[in-house]
Amino acid sequence: MMKRYYVGLMSGTSADAIDAVLVDFSTGTAIKQTLSHPYSQQISREIRALARPGTNEIERALSLDVLLGELFADTVQKLLHLAGVAANEVAAIGSHGQTIRHRPATINTAGFSWQVADPNIIAERTGITTIADFRRRDIAAGGQGAPLVPAFHQSVFQSAERHRVIVNIGGIANLTWLPIEGTVVGFDTGPGNTLMDAWIQQHQQRAYDAEGAWAISGKVNQPLLAELLADPFFMLPFPKSTGPEYFNLAWLEHKIHQHLLNPEDVQATLLALTSHSIAQAITTLAPSGPTDVFVCGGGSKNHALMKSLQRQLPDFSVSSTTMLGVDPMWVEALAFAWLAKQTMESKTGNLAAVTGAKGARVLGGIYPG
Ligand SMILES: Nc1ncnc2c1ncn2[C@@H]1O[C@H](COP(=O)(O)OP(=O)(O)O)[C@@H](O)[C@H]1O
Ligand SMILES: [Mg+2]
Structure with a gap:
């Protein structure tokens, strides 16, 4: 056989x-x-x-x-x-x-x-x-030891005509920068869905914010967003990786204590944190020439998040890996x-350039x- x-x-x-x-x-x-x-x-x-x-x-x-x-x-x-x-x-x-x-x-x-x-x-x-x-x-x-998916992204998604970025938005978000030529770069950008999931679980006993509906019922709190984005992880150079043992409710509560906020405004701010940190990472890679961003993972189902990401990246086209012929929900399992x-x-x-290994x-x- x-x-x-x-x-x-x-x-x-x-x-x-x-x-x-x-x-x-x-x-x-x-x-x-x-x-x-x-x-x-x-x-x-x-x-x-x-x-x-x-x-x-x-x-x-x-x-x-x-x-x-x-x-x-x-x-x-x-x-x-x-x-x-x-x-x-x-x-x-x-x-x-x-x-x-x-x-x-x-x-x-x-x-x-x-x-x-x-x-x-x-x-x-x-x-x-x-x-x-x-x-x-x-x-x-x-x-x-992370991320390990970039080699797979490179083998199936790299293009000879346009730079591409593959962003996987799971609990944590990670991206792979696939230039037309040159070194492939990949790292964790920070929280994907993990903080939004934890916050809605605490306040509404739901596993996640379907389509980001609760988040868009709230308003982004700019001072809180700025404070969250000031976390040193976002400034670290790559290689870098993280997990929910770092980005969790305790991390959030530690920063939130100064602010009096409606829970839906916090959710809106957490969504903005995910899209801003991903967009910041993409823009600091400073690509020259047209670049397409393709999202995979559960976060690709969050319409509000996808729209927010596109708003942060006006010069890029943002879509899901469906455009590349791979259902965004299965990219990670395929990689393994x-x-x-x-x-x-x-x-x-x-x-090695991604994980920092020898x-x-x-x-x-x-x-x-
Ligand atoms: N319809 C949806 N709307 C908003 N978020 C969603 C939707 N479907 C899945 N998600 C988010 O995706 C997460 C699961 O994504 P997944 O790629 O499996 O992440 P992980 O790799 O961390 O398990 C859920 O916890 C949820 O936050
Ligand atoms: Mg999952």
Whole structure:
């Protein structure tokens, strides 16, 4: 049986769902099947709780590792069933896992990053070779371990005619700058949806602000926006990466205490923070010549956010990766299927200029099927 397929499994910092894709790379990047398995509220809450220091963490992290290993494996089995594809037709699964702690190195401390969803369980249940733990080799080589998607963006989205920027707006937002020629750059720009999600959860018990409707019912508070944008992270040169262990409600509340505000005005301001920080990052890359911006991730569904981003970038065209033929909701999962293929072929998956690693490395651990 020819092993023509790869599976990509991704769950980002939003802790909303396991996104799974079945891909055939022999004909470009053909998505054969997709499936999103939403987390229960309880699991989602536990993932978010583990992003910050708490009690009994080792026991809880290991329990989650096993629980998510089973859930990731179930998701693969459902995906293959839906597609009518047998396990022995799949070359490998690339599983990002679920990040519970990501802390890039500082001058004084070593960096680390930990993704759970035990790949031993995924390989055992599916019988398919599973690649996981993609980030730590890059960190061992002196990198941030993030973002890892730029190499994939470069391979499928780079154009010879126009500069492109791919912006992934998940819980955290990251971008990849793809010039017509020259060095590809990529880094986390800061919060994507994570602060908006946390704020609406606290005030309206909803998981997210659908289409940004609540945000546009409020008014941006300029002094607060300026204060939020003054956070040193936004001024840091790349390589840089971050997570919800930094950008969270505690971070916001610390800055908000001076201001008397309606909750919907705070939501509007958080939306503006996401679009301003992304736009600032794009403009400081100072591209010469026409540049197109393509958005992917859940944030691409937020109309108000997309409009705000276009307003901040009047000289750029802002659209989603749909324009490039790839559904914006599956770009990240696709990237991990691609990274698995790279590893299976002993090819490198990181871009040293992006992560700051000493060099390109073959990423991940291989768990044979
Ligand atoms: N219709 C929508 N309107 C506004 N925001 C949305 C919509 N759909 C998804 N999102 C946002 O996208 C997030 C999930 O995006 P995703 O790309 O899966 O992020 P992550 O990679 O962090 O899991 C949700 O938490 C939510 O904030
Ligand atoms: Mg998600």
